[in-house]
Amino acid sequence: MLRTKITVLVVAAAALAIAVTAFASFRNVSDVVGDELERGLEDRTDTVRTLLAADRTPPERDDMIEQVLSPKGAVRPLAPGRTALPVSAADRRVARTGQGTSRQDVMVSGTEYGILTRPLPDGGAVMVGQSYRDAVRLERDFLWRICLTTAAATGLSALLGWLAVGRILRPVRRLVRATRRITSTQDLSTSLPPAGKDEIGQLTLSFDTMLSALRRSRSQQQELVHNASHELRTPLTSVRGSAELLQRAQGRLDPEDEQKILATLVTEAVALDDLVRELVELATDRYTEDEPTSVDLPTLAEDSARRHSRRTGRTITVTTTSPTPVHARTRALQRCVDNLLNNAVKFSPPGTPITLHIDGCRLSVRDRGPGIPPEERTAVFDRFHRGPGTQAIPGSGLGLAIVHDLVEAEHGTVFATEAAGGGAEVGFRLPPRTGGEDAPPPGCATSTGTPRL
Structure with a gap:
């Protein structure tokens, strides 16, 4: 005791x-x-x-x-x-x-x-x-x-020591009772005792911060499960309906109709595979396992642009202005650029160019699509968000959410604005690499907070 x-x-x-x-x-x-x-x-x-x-x-x-x-x-x-x-x-x-x-x-x-x-x-x-x-x-x-x-x-x-120590440890006993109640009931909404200004108060504040993080984590998990079940239901329903139709027809369908049904099955299966893969990435945070290192944004952007241009046949131009090395996880940053390019390819009309611009430690991808309404520029980074007029466009609604989570883990910020001349400009800012000669240019983000834009 x-x-x-x-x-x-x-x-x-x-x-x-x-x-x-x-x-x-x-x-x-x-x-x-x-x-x-x-x-x-x-x-x-x-x-x-x-x-x-x-x-x-x-x-x-x-x-x-x-x-x-x-x-x-x-x-x-x-x-x-x-x-x-x-x-x-x-x-x-x-x-x-x-x-x-x-x-x-x-x-x-x-x-x-x-x-x-x-x-x-x-x-x-x-x-x-x-x-x-x-x-x-x-x-x-x-x-x-x-x-x-x-x-x-x-x-x-x-006697005096026993009484004094009992009074001093009274907040600890209240904290222990609260944590035991949380452990036994799994009720994360249980409030902790008031925190003082001494070391025990600091311990209580630390527990309260940890409990708040657990509440947010559970809420996000429940929201993810709810949204994932909703998003999975659509492709699964389509796959099941097409399969049942083929089963009932038993070869009596016209070859053209049968080909359409099979194409629908393949399309929905690919969408289902992409959705499951991105859900796994969100749930496991596997990109955050790497150690942060100094990353040269132009080199990383050129590599992503070549791969996407070769795969999609689209013209992707990379421009730079005073590039600054950033301190981040290379694989996570590569995934962010890939998702931004995928998003731009998805919403740009065929044959239109895509521009990837680096200014200091700010990276943005501009497309020539319909743009993003002002009221939607915050929500586009939410999980499973589908704006008006985009419901028919294939996708899981997780690409920009993954960008937000990975950039936030690197203490950066994300943004979505209207591009000059039409289209959307979506990207992120990261803190510069700390060092004697790497002074941050005006475009660099140095704050640790990451508001969802």
Whole structure:
């Protein structure tokens, strides 16, 4: 569970920080207490020496033991009945020589004492022992309080972390519930929770964008299936009717009528084959599998023009003005030019020329046909669109739709306008190839959007 993992991580970090702080505080307090004990021991020793020099007996303290050590090593307690401090060789040397000091920690009757030995002016030395019992108790109590405080602070941080992480992850939980509902119901119209301005909000926006793309994709698929079923029904009905007529006639038809029916079968079968092929291309986007590269539009246009001129016998002229290399998929671009030429051949009267013009990174194909009415210049790039007066012309209505989709995939734009002198001019613009010397001329498209014209 993400909430538990984040809470554990937060609590671990907080506990580590608290423990480090508590340990540092304990060490600092211990050092301060130790320094105070040392100063207290030195002050007490100086006080005892001063009082002894004045032939006065120092007052007793419960945490202190004082005694005088003669130069010969004899010990005289200053407070009767008190436990004697152990004498070391260093203590005797101070008492004998009257020089230096001796400092040591020893155990006396189960209690640790700090002993300081200093020489007396009249010979010998004074030994002062300070008990560490209170200091040890203070240190132990402080350690226990630190442990309890650390435990309480860790528990409080765990509670606050759990609540805070739960609040932070609340949009994630709403997003998870929404995505689960979409997954289980397959209802892409399900709305996602409102998006904030933080990273979780950006994640929600990304999911919403992806969901919108899925909605559009499903809508386009449904529209394609609907339109395809409608377009397939016409040639299939014609093929079926012609076949049934031949079956019922069983050779009784005139040869001329039979030839017409067979010609109809062949024509409808070819149309059906073209329609299925273009539907497969629309559904698979197989031209987008190639890697984009630098494409020289005049070379590509000359190749398409030669092939179509040889196949159709039509005169196709290629003209150029400041051609600019473009960055696109070669096969996809070739398919776009082929479809534009097929469209021009289809709507141009026999014997009329077709012009393919390249201006910078703009390619257009002009025909001498009836032209495209202004209200139809946007719809001609829709799938299965058949304008007024074109219903009887063979075709699937997918050629220009394929051009639009392929050009849009290359971040270009398509257009359809009226040609000067009559006819239509249909084509596309593509972004120029990025590079130092390839500056885009005025006719190049540099926008990433592709409005359907």
